[in-house]
Every structure is written in C-alpha cells, then in structure tokens.
Amino acid sequence: MSRTFEVAPGDAVHPGDPVIVDRYTTGARINHWITAASLVLLALSGLALFHPRLFFLTSLFGGGSTTRMIHPWIGVVLFFSFLGLFFRFWKLNLWKREDGTWMARLRDVLTAHDEKLPEVGKYNAGQKLVFWLMSVLIIVLIASGLVIWQEYFAQYTTVEQKRIAVLVHAIAAIVIICVWIVHVYAAIWVRGTISAMTRGKVTGGWAWRHHRRWLKELVTGKT
Amino acid sequence: MFPPIANPKAEAITPKFGEQDLIRRSASSITPAAKRQTEVAKLIDVSKCIGCKACQVACLEWNNLIEEVGINVGVYENPHDLTPNTWTLMRYTEWENPESGNLEWLIRKDGCMHCEDPGCLKACPAPGAIVQYSNGIVDFVKDNCIGCGYCVKGCPFNIPRISKVDHKAYKCTLCSDRVAVGQGPACQKACPTQAIVFGTKDEMKQWADKRIKDLKSRGYQNAGLYDPPGVGGTHVMYVLQHADKPQLYAGLPDNPAISPIVELWKGLTKYAGLTAIGAFAAIGFLHHIVSGANRVSDEDERNAKRLAGGSTK
Numbered sequence A: 001m002s003r004t005f006e007v008a009p010g011d012a013v014h015p016g017d018p019v020i021v022d023r024y025t026t027g028a029r030i031n032h033w034i035t036a037a038s039l040v041l042l043a044l045s046g047l048a049l050f051h052p053r054l055f056f057l058t059s060l061f062g063g064g065s066t067t068r069m070i071h072p073w074i075g076v077v078l079f080f081s082f083l084g085l086f087f088r089f090w091k092l093n094l095w096k097r098e099d100g101t102w103m104a105r106l107r108d109v110l111t112a113h114d115e116k117l118p119e120v121g122k123y124n125a126g127q128k129l130v131f132w133l134m135s136v137l138i139i140v141l142i143a144s145g146l147v148i149w150q151e152y153f154a155q156y157t158t159v160e161q162k163r164i165a166v167l168v169h170a171i172a173a174i175v176i177i178c179v180w181i182v183h184v185y186a187a188i189w190v191r192g193t194i195s196a197m198t199r200g201k202v203t204g205g206w207a208w209r210h211h212r213r214w215l216k217e218l219v220t221g222k223t
Numbered sequence B: 001m002f003p004p005i006a007n008p009k010a011e012a013i014t015p016k017f018g019e020q021d022l023i024r025r026s027a028s029s030i031t032p033a034a035k036r037q038t039e040v041a042k043l044i045d046v047s048k049c050i051g052c053k054a055c056q057v058a059c060l061e062w063n064n065l066i067e068e069v070g071i072n073v074g075v076y077e078n079p080h081d082l083t084p085n086t087w088t089l090m091r092y093t094e095w096e097n098p099e100s101g102n103l104e105w106l107i108r109k110d111g112c113m114h115c116e117d118p119g120c121l122k123a124c125p126a127p128g129a130i131v132q133y134s135n136g137i138v139d140f141v142k143d144n145c146i147g148c149g150y151c152v153k154g155c156p157f158n159i160p161r162i163s164k165v166d167h168k169a170y171k172c173t174l175c176s177d178r179v180a181v182g183q184g185p186a187c188q189k190a191c192p193t194q195a196i197v198f199g200t201k202d203e204m205k206q207w208a209d210k211r212i213k214d215l216k217s218r219g220y221q222n223a224g225l226y227d228p229p230g231v232g233g234t235h236v237m238y239v240l241q242h243a244d245k246p247q248l249y250a251g252l253p254d255n256p257a258i259s260p261i262v263e264l265w266k267g268l269t270k271y272a273g274l275t276a277i278g279a280f281a282a283i284g285f286l287h288h289i290v291s292g293a294n295r296v297s298d299e300d301e302r303n304a305k306r307l308a309g310g311s312t313k
C-alpha cells in the first residue's frame, strides 16, 4: 500500500528521455486560463477606474461606460471559474508540516538552492499561499464588488456601507494584483513550469527538482 | 424684500463663465482659473417657506424633467426621495418645540449644496464628469459620466442619483445655464415668498444676517446660517430657525465633511496601491537579473529517469 496523498486524478509518469509527467488535465487547463484571462481583464478594467492616470485603459473596453458595465460581469465569470479551480485543487493545497520548513528556508528558495529544501508534494508552500490568498481575496472582491455594483445592487445598502465596500474592494484588488505578480513571476523564473499549464506536462527533471515527493508518489503509486 | 433679478433682454447673451473658469475637474489635473469670479450663492430661508413646492415644479419645468407618477403613502414628500429627475425635494418635519410647546413645521428644500470642497468631485473617476466653476457652481457633465456611482459615495449630503435609463448621474446644477446669462435659478424665480433668493455669496450672507436678526427678535434665539465649514462652506445656504440642531431638518448633517473613508480611498490607497504594484514588479525584475533563471539540470533529468525507469515499465 503506497501513500498517494499528493497525486491528483490525471497525474501520470511516462518513462522516456526525458521522463514526461502529466500535471494538469485539459479540463483543469481550460479552467485555469479562463480564470487567468478574467483576472487580467478585471485588473485592467478595475485599474482604469482606480487612478486617473490609468483611465486611458478604458479604451481597451470600448470607453468608460462599457468598462464600468463590463467589469462586474467579468468578476462573476472569475468567481465561478475560480470556484472550479478551488474544487480541483484545494485538497493538495492543505498545509503540511514540511510547508513550514519550506517557508523558513525562503532564502534558499530565492537563491535556487532547491537541494536544501524539504521534498514537497504537488504544491510547495509558496504555491499553497498563492492558492489560499487568491481564494480569500476573490471572496472579498465579489462580496465588496456586489455592494458597489450600482446598476443592480445600489438599493440594498447604505451610502456608508458602499464607502467601506469600495475601499475594501480597492485594497483587495491591489493585494490580489501583487499576489498575481508573484504567481506569474514564479512560473517564469522556475523554468519548465509554464508547460504545465500550456501542454499539461512537465519533464521528470522538473518534477524531481521541485516536487520530488509528488514524483515519487506517482512512481511508487503505479507499482 | 430682496431686489428681484430683472428679466433677461431679448437678444442673445454670451455666457459669463465656461470651460476657462474651472477651478476643479474630476480625475484631471488642471491649472485652476487664475482669477476667481465672484462667488454666487442661493439662500434658502426655511422660516419663510410655506411648502408650496413651486420650486420643485419650476425645476422640472426648466430642466425638462418628468417625474413618474408615484404612490401616496400619506406623507407630504412627493416623490419620496430625490431621483434622477427630481433634483430638489421639499422635506417636511413636524417638531414639537420642548421650550415653547409649539408644533413647528420645518420644511427644507433638499438638493445639491454646491460645496466649496465637493466630495462628489473628489470621488469621481471619470475625467471631466464633474466640474467646479470659479463662481462655486458644481456641475455634472453628462457626456463624460460613466455611471459608476462613486459620486454617491463621495457626497456628504446624499445628493447624486444615477439614472436607470441612461446610467448617468444627476443632481441640481444651480441652473448654471441660467446663471451664465445673468439669471437666477428657476426655483428662486418661482418662489412666491422669497424664501429662496440668489446673488453673490457675500450678498446672501448679508441678507441672511438680516433675516437671522429678525428671527431672533421673534424669539428664535438659535436662528442662524447653515454654511458648513467642514466642506469649505457651500453655495447653497440655509437660514435655520434652530441652527444649533440642523439634524431636525429631515436629517441635515450637523457637521458635514467628506467621509474619512472616502479620503482614505482617494488618498493613501491610490499612492500606496500603485507603489505596491510597482514594487512587486520591480522586485521580480531585479530578482531575475541577480539570481538568473532557476533551471532544471541534466542531473535532475537523470535522477528522474532513474526513479521512473527503475519502477515503471
């Protein structure tokens, strides 16, 4: 009996040169890219209203009024799309003992001394942190977003509640954009990662280097 | 009696103020007009108002507005609140004065106060959707409005209303079109008791002083002018019989000011927010330059092959 706590449905190892590891199913990838596109569009349309210097971004959406109109609807898409990702990924993002060790050695993470880090499963502590921050922030953003959605929800709240909501929404938006930058940067910096979300596959060497426990469980789980 | 404003002459008059007289423009940095025009003001003397709503009708009439036929729920307010079509609304309060034992009928004409420091303009994200002229008039420019409702959150008096039809913000313009050609606002013109008068802000303050003296001589010890300093003063002012208790008048704020939440949202959050985003991007960039890419080595691939090849077929 092998423990396969770190393996998601669809994950598989294909021996060869190099070894190829299936990391994301087509469904998961489509789900991810819908979420990614909505988040980027939300950031652009939101920032357009956030600061006068960025108001020119409204031209990407066909003017100020359409930007105002379309932004909350993209938010609804993001919410449901992320909900899909949440149910796919939450289990493997639960916090484990080695995650604390990993975070404590952030210096080694950033200097690429992967050999000094504990063996991690499908997700490392940084990825888990991004996952949970995104989850919480999207809930905060949809909740505050509905309160300030003038067209349909204006009558349900007081002006004072709307003031608080718009402040919370703006702050949460900034934080989620920063989290997004970390997420995208990590995917670029750690070479070999992006193919996980484009083709669904990574090389065995990538899995060995960054998610060794996941790879080991995949291999032993198969015997 | 305050000398009435003469009727206009028949020939066309060039507007006395326009684009060149702006001192504030929403979401834009402009150099304010070098010379300020004389500040204007509308003075609403609550003690003289008989609640006839002539002003409300004149406003609809002049601005070509049509209000929906509403429902009578047994109150004098009609409609029940300001709407995108009702830019001014008479609000009626029945108050038993504990000192005199009299029942007083306090009737306040609600509408935009034309704040010297307008919260609506501060909150507005659309360049030029809200402007302030150097004579003090705060005006909404429909073509630039995107209908977001931020002005509603910015206003300390709960004035702007967003239309469900064209998704634009509406409120009293202080009849900027009439004032530009030397006329007073339509409401002022229609008022049969001169409870509404219009002129320069100084004139209005002087006139208010007279009215307040008169009211005091009639026993209204706390009569006074409502020109709240929290918003830098307003260009619509009230003479109140009980200026110590503005709240009595259908919830007129005692000490209005732009909400600290709005100040925080439009102040620190903007600068700190953009700085944070820029810092995260810059740190990522620098990190990549300093540490280079994190690449998978050949050894990693060999290790994977040993592991995978050794146990799978």
Ligand code: HEM
Pocket: A039, A042, A043, A045, A046, A047, A049, A050, A051, A067, A068, A069, A070, A071, A072, A073, A074, A075, A076, A078, A079, A138, A141, A142, A144, A145, A146, A148, A149, A150, A166, A169, A170, A173, A174, A176, A177, B125, B148
């Ligand atoms: C999740 C559902 C979301 C909903 C329902 C929503 C709704 C809204 C609404 C109603 C507004 C006011 C402007 C308008 O009416 O369009 C707004 C503003 C804004 N939103 Fe969202 N939003 C959501 C998600 C997001 C996300 C994910 C981001 C960032 C990536 C974001 C960033 C912003 C920003 C920066 C503003 C401008 C705030 C300001 O002016 O200070 N929103 N949002």
Ligand code: SF4
Pocket: B026, B123, B124, B125, B126, B129, B130, B140, B144, B145, B146, B147, B148, B149, B150, B151, B152, B160, B162, B168, B169
């Ligand atoms: S709704 Fe108000 S805040 Fe928004 S653009 Fe129009 S005037 Fe400006």
Ligand code: SF4
Pocket: B111, B112, B113, B114, B115, B117, B118, B119, B120, B121, B138, B154, B155, B156, B157, B158, B159, B160, B171
């Ligand atoms: S009363 Fe409200 S809408 Fe009128 S100028 Fe002041 S802040 Fe703007």
